[in-house]
Amino acid sequence: MLMLAARRFGxxxxxxxxxxxxxxxxxESDKLxxxxxxxxxxxxxxxxxxxxxxxxxxxxxxxxxxxWVSNALRGDFGRSIRFKAPVSELLWPRLANTGILAGFVFLxxxxxxxxxxVLAGMREGSxxxxxxxxxxxxxxxxxxxxxxxxxxxxxxxxxxxLPGTSSMTGGFDWTQLVLPVGVxxxxxxxxxxxxxxxxxxxxxxxxYIRTAILKGLPRHRVILRHALRNALIAPFTVIMLQLNWxxxxxxxxxxxxxxxxxxxxxxxxxxxxxxxxxxxxxxxxVFVAVLSQFLSDVGYTMLxxxxxxxxxxx
Amino acid sequence: xxxxxxxxxxxLPSRIGTFLGALALLRESPIAMMGxxxxxxxxxxxxxxxxxxxADPNLPLEPLRPPLSVAADGSTTFWLGTDIKGRDxxxxxxxxxxxxxxWAGIATLAAYLVGVTMGLVAGYLGxxxxxxxxxxxxxLLSFPVMVLYIIVITRIGASPLNxxxxxxxxxAPGIMRxxxxxxxxxxxxxxVAAARTRGERPVYIMLVELLPNARGPLIVDACLRLGYTTIxxxxxxxxxxGLPPPDPDWGAMIAETQPMGAFAGHAMIFPAxxxxxxxxxxxxxxxxxxxxxxxx
Numbered sequence: 001m002l003m004l005a006a007r008r009f010g011x012x013x014x015x016x017x018x019x020x021x022x023x024x025x026x027x028e029s030d031k032l033x034x035x036x037x038x039x040x041x042x043x044x045x046x047x048x049x050x051x052x053x054x055x056x057x058x059x060x061x062x063x064x065x066x067x068w069v070s071n072a073l074r075g076d077f078g079r080s081i082r083f084k085a086p087v088s089e090l091l092w093p094r095l096a097n098t099g100i101l102a103g104f105v106f107l108x109x110x111x112x113x114x115x116x117x118v119l120a121g122m123r124e125g126s127x128x129x130x131x132x133x134x135x136x137x138x139x140x141x142x143x144x145x146x147x148x149x150x151x152x153x154x155x156x157x158x159x160x161x162l163p164g165t166s167s168m169t170g171g172f173d174w175t176q177l178v179l180p181v182g183v184x185x186x187x188x189x190x191x192x193x194x195x196x197x198x199x200x201x202x203x204x205x206x207x208y209i210r211t212a213i214l215k216g217l218p219r220h221r222v223i224l225r226h227a228l229r230n231a232l233i234a235p236f237t238v239i240m241l242q243l244n245w246x247x248x249x250x251x252x253x254x255x256x257x258x259x260x261x262x263x264x265x266x267x268x269x270x271x272x273x274x275x276x277x278x279x280x281x282x283x284x285x286v287f288v289a290v291l292s293q294f295l296s297d298v299g300y301t302m303l304x305x306x307x308x309x310x311x312x313x314x
Numbered sequence: 315x316x317x318x319x320x321x322x323x324x325x326l327p328s329r330i331g332t333f334l335g336a337l338a339l340l341r342e343s344p345i346a347m348m349g350x351x352x353x354x355x356x357x358x359x360x361x362x363x364x365x366x367x368x369a370d371p372n373l374p375l376e377p378l379r380p381p382l383s384v385a386a387d388g389s390t391t392f393w394l395g396t397d398i399k400g401r402d403x404x405x406x407x408x409x410x411x412x413x414x415x416x417w418a419g420i421a422t423l424a425a426y427l428v429g430v431t432m433g434l435v436a437g438y439l440g441x442x443x444x445x446x447x448x449x450x451x452x453x454l455l456s457f458p459v460m461v462l463y464i465i466v467i468t469r470i471g472a473s474p475l476n477x478x479x480x481x482x483x484x485x486a487p488g489i490m491r492x493x494x495x496x497x498x499x500x501x502x503x504x505x506v507a508a509a510r511t512r513g514e515r516p517v518y519i520m521l522v523e524l525l526p527n528a529r530g531p532l533i534v535d536a537c538l539r540l541g542y543t544t545i546x547x548x549x550x551x552x553x554x555x556g557l558p559p560p561d562p563d564w565g566a567m568i569a570e571t572q573p574m575g576a577f578a579g580h581a582m583i584f585p586a587x588x589x590x591x592x593x594x595x596x597x598x599x600x601x602x603x604x605x606x607x608x609x610x
Binding site: 022140143145146147150164256 | 456457458459461464465469541545548549552553554568569571576579582585586589590591593594598601
């Protein structure tokens with residue numbers, strides 16, 4: 001177990017290292033372009049070269065990369081070119097905002113999709129089962145910005161019940177969270193519900209459930225005490241991996257609703273070419289994605305001791 | 315995945331071979347039929363776009379007209395209204411279908427070429443090849459997809475070719491993993507051993523012995539992936555990183571309307587319905603095919 005966790009952790013660090021090097025090569029191997037971005041398009045070549053010398057850009061590439069990594073590990077990502085402020089000062093409040101958004105999404109999505117999945121999987125082929133299948137195919141076919149457009153047209157322009165932007169300029173306002181959270185839950189719940197259903201169906205057709213039913217246990221007891229425990233292992237992995245998808249959706253939803261979160265920051269940074277901010281945001285996004293993968297692998301093994309990862313399964 | 319690959323790998327493709335066989339296959343599943351019908355509708359729209367009596371999709375006529383309104387000179391009816399620049403929404407939807415189907419198709423094809431090659435090599439040759447390619451796939455799959463798209467496209471620019479490249483980066487690793495899994499399952503079969511004994515080259519074994527037998531699950535995956543790619547293209551269009559304007563793009567249509575949405579809700583809703591229905595078509599077809607193949 002510990003060995004597995006250690007190996008997974010090593011793989012995680014290695015992937016982070018490779019991606020950081022990749023990012024550094026993509027964004028900072030062309031030194032003059034970096035200087036041009038920082039000093040603006042009207043800076044002269046001499047100014048740029050002076051700046052490069054002053055900032056230590058004329059040292060070897062790997063030395064610069066090493067310095068960047070060690071600074072980043074201490075939370076120093078440099079200064080944002082566009083916002084003229086340290087990246088770290090921009091990053092943490094934005095991450096907190098996205099945390100709030102994602103927290104509400106999980107709070108709603110997890111119970112909803114697990115309940116629906118278990119109910120559908122209890123009786124394979126029942127009317128409820130087929131209804132849920134159809135519902136989840138439909139909802140996962142509607143991209144976030146499309147459902148956002150329809151919901152905004154309905155609840156904001158037609159009925160006037162909710163605000164159409166969520167910039168929270170006048171302090172925290174829960175009505176501004178309804179649509180972004182709703183859009184993300186709508187897109188994400190179907191997949192988790194389907195996976196829960198599949199897992200539940202598999203458990204319900206297994207030998208030990210048949211034994212439990214045949215020896216005369218009441219149905220609710222079979223489901224609550226015997227089936228659920230095993231049926232919920234697979235959805236755990238799916239929910240953890242959902243974080244990766246959620247991050248993609250968060251970008252679109254935050255841009256759509258002008259929510260001041262991490263996703264919108266990453267988008268703004270990329271559109272502006274704010275080099276240090278893009279690097280920081282991307283590393284944070286990749287870190288969250290890789291960490292959720294790590295937790296899902298390790299958690300899955302802890303929950304289900306029959307499963308062991310061999311080398312080929314990596 | 316690998317365990318189910320055996321039956322799925324055999325049954326499905328042998329019957330998809332002919333057009334009539336494919337039709338008969340679809341009739342077994344109402345879900346697949348529904349998906350195919352939706353797709354057929356959009357493909358028909360895309361193909362017929364130049365023949366239909368539609369306004370020029372990029373020509374500004376009368377701005378912000380509601381659906382079903384008649385033009386001021388009575389010459390034409392705006393069935394789905396006009397957008398904030400006065401362009402006919404119906405015409406933009408139909409031409410947008412052509413554009414998204416063409417580029418989603420090309421991008422998915424490119425991702426498959428790269429992904430299948432990587433998967434065949436990793437699965438069949440194994441060893442150092444497998445280690446390297448699998449690690450590369452892991453690195454790419456560690457990016458949240460949209461982050462990868464945004465970084466790649468803001469870096470290299472939003473041209474159709476660059477979008478194909480970005481989709482390939484994002485999708486090929488997933489395709490590679492599926493192909494690799496199927497190949498690991500198939501390569502211990504007798505017919506592969508026979509081919510090796512005959513002295514066939516690895517390239518021949520991969521392309522002639524392994525790939526055709528992995529077709530079943532790949533057809534289902536390709537349907538799903540066409541849906542994802544459609545979503546990706548439309549989302550990029552919405553974010554201003556998609557196929558360049560002024561030619562219609564469903565995602566960009568929503569983004570253009572959003573600031574003035576209160577006056578042109580229809581110009582947001584119809585593109586949203588168009589995207590969702592097209593993706594639904596791909597997903598239903600994939601679901602139906604999967605159902606049929608698991609029943610065999």
